[in-house]
Structures are given as C-alpha cells and as structure tokens.
Amino acid sequence: MSKKSFVECERQRIQKLIDFRLPEVFKWVGALLVVAAFVLFFVKNQFPDSAVVIRDIGRKLFIVGLLCISLSRDKEEDEMTIALRAQSYAIAFIIGVLYALIMPYVEFGVSNVVHSGGEAYKDLGDFQLLSFMFLIQLGFYYTLKRYR
DSSP, rough: OOOHHHHHHHHHHHHHHHHHOBOHHHHHHHHHHHHHHHHHHEEEEEEEEGGHHHHHHHHHHHHHHHHHHHHHHHSSSSSHHHHHHHHHHHHHHHHHHHHHHHHHHHHHHHHHHOSOOOOOOOOOHHHHHHHHHHHHHHHHHHHHHHTT
16 A cells, blocks of 8 residues: 555545534434433432432433534535534634633632632533533534524
C-alpha cells in the first residue's frame, strides 16, 4: 500500500466519522429518554432503599437522551446546518472547559461563605459536566439555526 493511498484511506475514515448522524427519529427517542429520566428523578423519592440506583439510571438516560438529540439529523440537513452544528460543538467545548476549571472554586468559595465551617474542595462530576456541555451545545445550535 502506498503512502498516498494510506493517507486517503485514513482521510475517508475520519470524514465518515465526522459525517456521522443518527436518523431524524432519534430526536424523538432522545426526548423520550430525557422525559423518562426526569420521571425517574421524581420517582426515586418514593423508593429510598434504591434511590442511588434509580438516580444513576436516570443520569445515564438523561445523558444518552441528550446525545441522541445532539447527533440526530434535521429535516433539512445542508452545509449551513453542518457548520452550525460544528460551531456549537466548539462553543460547548470551550465553555465546558472554562466551567470545569472555574466552577469548583466558585462552589468552594460559596460553600465556605455559607457554612463557614471550612468546606472541602470538590471536583465536578461527569454527569454535571456532560449534561452542561450537551445543554450548551443544543442551546447554541438551535439559537444559531434560528438566526441564520
């Protein structure tokens, strides 16, 4: 295999990954998963013995639902919507990194002011960061799409 054909093969693989989109129906599947996650968040109070398991399942459903919504195609998928989607992913990544860097210190400072007992420093959890980034991405994507 020549170097040129190897590079072209790798470029095609990367392009296939970049162009990956779920069918449009997955937007509704994702919305149902998000609604099911909210129902589980309210139901967990009724079952205190298994509240941790129900919370974890609800968190996973919420993240998978947002992922389905984020990766699903639009009715009118063109170069502009693809560019807006990429731009919203970039914005969400940058804001997510800033959020992950700044928020633990803000939380630490506020908790020490409120409780004055010397609260411990805590990092963000994966659920909090992923859900924040997905919500930012979806919000920016639909806002950019509306004002294009």
